[in-house]
Structures are given as C-alpha cells and as structure tokens.
C-alpha cells in the first residue's frame with residue numbers, strides 16, 4: 001500500500017530538507033506501507049525547487065511537482081491529484097512543510113485509516129492537542145472552530161483550520177472539487193475540504209496534535225482575508241442547510257392552500273368566498289341534521305370533505321418532499337412504505353396541537369390561541385425532524401460520521 005505525503009510549499013527552502021527527512025524517518029513505524037513524499041510547490045522564488053530536486057535525484061521516494069500557481073489549495077489539490085495519477089497512491093497525507101506538524105503522528109493516523117476511517121483529522125483542540133502559536137492565532141483557530149460548529153452543525157468535530165490530515169484515495173475521488181474553493185488565495189481549502197469530505201459521507205476520526213510555530217522562513221497566512229473566507233463559507237453552508245427547511249415550509253403552505261381549496265369545493269362549491277360551482281361537489285352527501293351518527297362523529301358532507309382534502313394535501317406534500325424538498329436524501333426502500341410513514345407522521349401535528357391547546361387552556365389558564373400557535377410550531381418541527389430521521393434519511397452522499405480520539 002502506497003502512502004504519499006503531500007508537502008505544499010511556498011518559500012520553504014530552509015525547512016524542506018529537514019521535514020522530508022523527518023517524514024521518511026517514519027517509514028520504520030509504517031509496516032507494509034510504501035512511503036513517498038511529494039513536494040507540491042507554487043514555483044517558490046527562493047530556491048525550494050533546487051533543494052528538493054537535489055534530494056529526489058538520489059532518492060526515488062521523494063518527488064517534486066511545480067503547481068505553478070500560488071495558493072495552498074492549489075498545492076493540496078494538484079498535489080493529491082498527481083499523487084494518485086502519477087505516483088499511484090492508495091493513501092494520501094498532507095502536512096505543513098515548515099516543521100509545525102510533527103510527522104511522528106503519521107503512523108497513528110494511518111493506523112486509524114486501516115481500521116476503516118476515511119479521514120483522520122489532526123486537531124489542536126482535541127484532548128491532548130496543543131496550539132503553540134501566539135494568542136491572536138489561537139483566538140482565530142478557536143473562533144473559527146466555534147463558528148464552523150455553529151454554521152455547519154458539526155459539534156463533535158473540534159478542528160477546522162488545520163492542514164494535518166490523512167485520508168483515502170477513495171474519499172478524494174468522491175469529492176466534487178467544483179464545490180470546493182481550492183483556487184482561493186487564502187487557506188479556505190482547510191475547512192472547505194473537510195466539509196466536502198463530510199458531505200461525501202466520510203467517516204472521520206480526530207487525533208490530537210501539537211502545532212509548533214515555525215523557526216525558519218515566514219508565515220504566508222493572510223489572516224484577515226482568511227477570516228472573511230471562513231465567515232462566507234459558513235454562511236453558505238448554513239443557507240444551503242436552511243434551504244431544505246425553507247422548501248419544507250413552502251410545501252407545507254402549498255399543502256394548506258390545496259387542503260382549503262379542496263375542502264371549499266367539496267363542501268360548498270367555492271374556494272374561500274369565491275363561488276365556482278352552484279352546488280358543493282359532494283352535494284349528494286347529506287349535511288347535518290340528516291346525516292347518520294357513529295358515537296360522536298357525524299358522518300356528514302363536512303366530515304367526508306375534510307378527510308378527502310386533508311388526504312389530498314398529504315399526497316401533495318409527500319410528492320413534493322419526495323421529488324423536491326428531500327430529493328438529495330435517501331430514497332431507499334419502497335416509496336409506498338415512505339408514503340404510509342408520511343401519513344402516520346402527518347397525524348402527529350394535529351395531536352401535538354390538540355395537546356398544546358389543552359395544556360395552555362386548562363393547565364396554564366392561557367388563551368387557547370396561544371396553545372394553538374405553540375402547537376403549530378412544535379408540530380412543524382416534530383414533523384420536519386421525523387421526516388429527516390425516519391422517512392428521508394441521510395443518504396450515503398450526504399451523511400458524515402465524526403469520532404473524536
């Protein structure tokens with residue numbers, strides 16, 4: 001099994017030889033792994049290329065790739081692509097070339113990949129991890145992590161803005177790079193690649209790492225622009241997630257209008273006060289008082305019309321959810337079974353509304369309209385949650401699984 005460790009570089013002349021040596025030193029701890037190092041360099045003007053080319057001449061395990069264009073994302077994405085296509089990598093790793101990341105963590109990370117994880121994320125914030133940068137960089141790292149957690153909804157993932165990772169070729173191939181801003185001049189590749197891995201269904205494990213500040217050379221991080229990119233990316237993720245809920249609300253509103261129009265036409269021949277037919281469409285059914293009664297239910301035109309129009313709206317909601325709202329989620333199993341489940345969950349809302357009306361009116365002595373309003377909102381969220389957890393579950397494509405070390 002071949003592991004290619006990608007070291008993205010821009011002006012790392014003073015560090016590159018030592019980091020290559022340190023990575024190759026780990027070969028002894030990586031049994032059954034054929035370890036290679038790839039330096040993906042953005043055409044550094046400082047002579048990084050010369051240093052690497054000199055080493056690679058004498059060592060077939062060391063490779064140099066000039067990605068030509070500036071950008072950490074370019075180095076990362078083009079480097080891994082080259083590792084797969086030209087170096088025949090099965091496993092991919094990446095770490096900073098300035099000795100901030102200790103390659104000694106590689107064996108543990110590779111071990112976890114062998115256990116079945118798709119991506120192992122080095123984290124400064126997992127228990128045992130450390131960030132030895134200055135306070136403003138630590139603040140940035142922590143702030144970004146909190147922001148990403150909140151906007152992405154990934155509370156068990158502790159680190160987002162770090163490059164130390166190991167993952168499978170299979171995962172890399174699954175990622176749609178058209179959706180990853182990898183050509184950006186900032187380091188947004190770090191969180192956005194992680195997000196892409198999550199949406200590709202990656203099983204992720206975090207391991208604690210210690211991040212040391214570089215001794216030689218200078219940092220190319222442009223923190224202000226990076227912050228702006230992290231903010232923008234999180235917002236985009238949030239909006240995408242909210243889009244599903246917005247669709248759910250639109251479908252619900254449409255269902256309500258269909259329901260009320262059908263009820264009006266069947267029971268009165270009108271939509272709201274607009275008379276469309278001279279007679280109710282169900283005019284042949286008896287209305288009170290000549291309707292038969294079963295216990296407390298009067299089997300009259302209103303009851304039948306309500307049942308038909310409610311079911312019509314359930315059918316309409318189901319069709320829209322199936323083909324629009326939850327289109328990207330799992331459609332495994334029989335659509336009919338999903339339809340039955342949907343009918344069942346649709347009963348939940350009125351039940352919750354009734355309970356809420358009674359609770360507000362009888363227990364809290366409040367107006368029943370408050371109870372109804374609360375019940376509508378609660379019912380809506382319950383329905384939405386059940387739809388997500390029970391009917392249109394996370395698909396292979398959209399699910400992610402994160403574990404901490």
Ligand SMILES: Nc1nc2c(ncn2[C@@H]2O[C@H](COP(=O)(O)OP(=O)(O)O)[C@@H](O)[C@H]2O)c(=O)[nH]1
Pocket residue numbers: 007008009010011012040041042067069070071072074075076095096097098100214218219220221
């Ligand atoms: N290929 C490539 N690598 C880059 C570029 N900018 C930074 N890097 C590398 O990314 C890693 C982290 O960059 P660094 O400047 O140390 O950022 P910091 O650790 O966040 O301060 C180092 O190995 C850099 O050489 C770039 O434009 N192209």
Ligand SMILES: [Mg+2]
Pocket residue numbers: 096098100214219
């Ligand atoms: Mg650095």
